[in-house]
Amino acid sequence: MPRASSPARRSSAPDELEPGTCSVLDVSFNILNCTVGSGILALPFALKDSGFGLGLTLSVIVGILCWFALYILIVTGQRIGVYKYAGLCEATMGKFGNYLLNGVIFFQSAGASITYLIVVGDTIPVILSMVGITATRQWTIFVSSLVFILPLLFYRSIGSLAKVSIVSVATLPPILLAVAIRGFHYAPDHKKSYAFVGDNVFPAIGVMAFAMLSTQTAFLNFTTMAQPTRKSWAQATSIAVFLSWVVSFVFAIFGFIAFGFDVNANIFNSFPLDDGLINFGRGLLGFSMFLTFPQAFYPARSALHSLFGHEDNVKTPTNTEHIITTISLFIPLLVCGVFVSDLGLLYQLIGGFCSTFLAYIIPGACYFLVFWRHAYTPLDSSSSSSGLSSNDEQGEDRDDDDDDTIEDEEESLLKKKLAADKRLHLGHEEEAIVKSAPLNLVLSGYGSTTSTPTAPTFGDDVHEAVSQAAPTSSRRSANSSSASGKNSKKSSSGSRKTNVWLDIGAGFLLVFGMFVMVISTTITLRKMLGGVQTETP
Secondary structure: OOOOOOHHHOOOOOOOOOOOOEOHHHHHHHHHHHHOOHHHHHHHHHHHHHOHHHHHHHHHHHHHHHHHHHHHHHHHHHHHOOOOHHHHHHHHHHHHHHHHHHHHHHHHHHHHHHHHHHHHHHHHHHHHHHOOOOOOHHHHHHHHHHHHHHHHHOOOOHHHHHHHHHHHHHOHHHHHHHHHHHHHHHHHHOOOOOOOOOOOHHHHHHHHHHHHOOHHHHHHHHOOEOOOOHHHHHHHHHHHHHHHHHHHHHHHHHHHHHHHHHOOOOHHHHOOOOOHHHHHHHHHHHHHHHHHHHHHHHHHHHHHHHHHOOOOOOOOOOHHHHHHHHHHHHHHHHHHHHHOOOHHHHHHHHHHHHHHHHHHHHHHHHHHHHHOOOOOOOOOHHHHHOOOOOHHHOOOOHHHOHHHOOOHHHHHHHHHHHHHHHHHHHHHHHHHHHHHHHHHHHHHHOOOOOOOOOOOOHHHHHHHHHHHHHHHHHHHHHHHHHHHHHHHHHHHHHHHHHHHHHHHHHHHHHHHHHHHHHHHHHHHHHHHHOOOOOOOO
16 A cells, blocks of 8 residues: 655655755744744733733643644644645645645734834834934834835745844844833732732633744754754744744743733833833844744745735745745735734734634644545656555555554664674675685695696686675674664554554643634633623733
């Protein structure tokens, strides 16, 4: 029965993954820059809503699930040789999956982009006023976006922003320090409670998902890696998610301690406008929003390319399509950023539905459709000839796919090394036999009474010598094969154990995401339909 080949074994497939240029650290900073955006400003409020103790507990769970979603997306994509999020959903759920994913990604990423512009409008005018420049919120967003943001949007690959991401991430420590130092100064003036459970838990989980979400950039970042392996990807995402959690929730703790029940959706709006250190933090925050905006913009543009038919698993947009889509998307986002100022409402809408859908539900669903139901189809004829499974292969035992499990790369390298060692042993033995053959022939002819020497026939003697040496080589080959078999069995056993944990994690991801999305969205809709005015995200 044909099975999906891994990218390393499919030299002719159009969706073959080629190594990029980014290191593990570069990719980590790209992901970190994506996660630590405007959503961090709402985390102190989310901590208050969920309760201090439960909020921190949930933040750890959300962080682990976000990392796991990033990991199983790549595992699932590797299984069928697809390295685009939309392509994965189309392969598993058909055209509906493609449209569903691109629609959710578009609204998630576009909404996040708008929040970045809103933060720019909340911070930069305050800084300009300190140097004697009076600028309205609208004009600040409009001009600064054209000057600082638009030039960063014309790159095709998100990997081109690695250095920009490093600069953006470098602004986080002083921003965090400013909030921590001045927050304690204002803390005595505000009431707070350290109750374990709050009164608005599920919307708070949605905000946490919004703040730490980066699955929409998973394949964009993975395909830029110089070593696109699961091990390297696990390292990059672990670093990024851990640092994101530390920065985000240390920030949230400081903000909650400072303002308690009076904390705003944008923590900087809780501080007075004449605080010098806080204004320094505001300036850095606005600057980092310029650099973070492209991380949300690129997935939204990619979703549009897919919806317009410019991009699929084997097709890329032309230069004209790329430029037109970039400008056509940037203009409405800029208009929304200029005229929309309710940051809390955007957090509420995006976090409650889009973020939980992208962070938990789609990765879990794709995993089970590929590894359990085998409900995926080739996206093109070339992929079909490469061995992609179809819906009628549901009876296949997934434990037979040892070369596609978590340890497939290590096992493959081991086999290659054993094969190379075997060839090396054979080569050295044959070379030694060839070199010693003339001497053996001379010694065998010593003392001969024949007056006319005959030309030595090296071929027969070497063949005989090699034949005599063959048992030794065979024994070594057998020993190597035996070692390979033992390692293969060990790897297979470890792989099956890993698959079980992947199954459990994917199941929890799917159930948790559905539960949070339904309850959080229901609460949000009730507030909106009931006319409840709130600035909470």
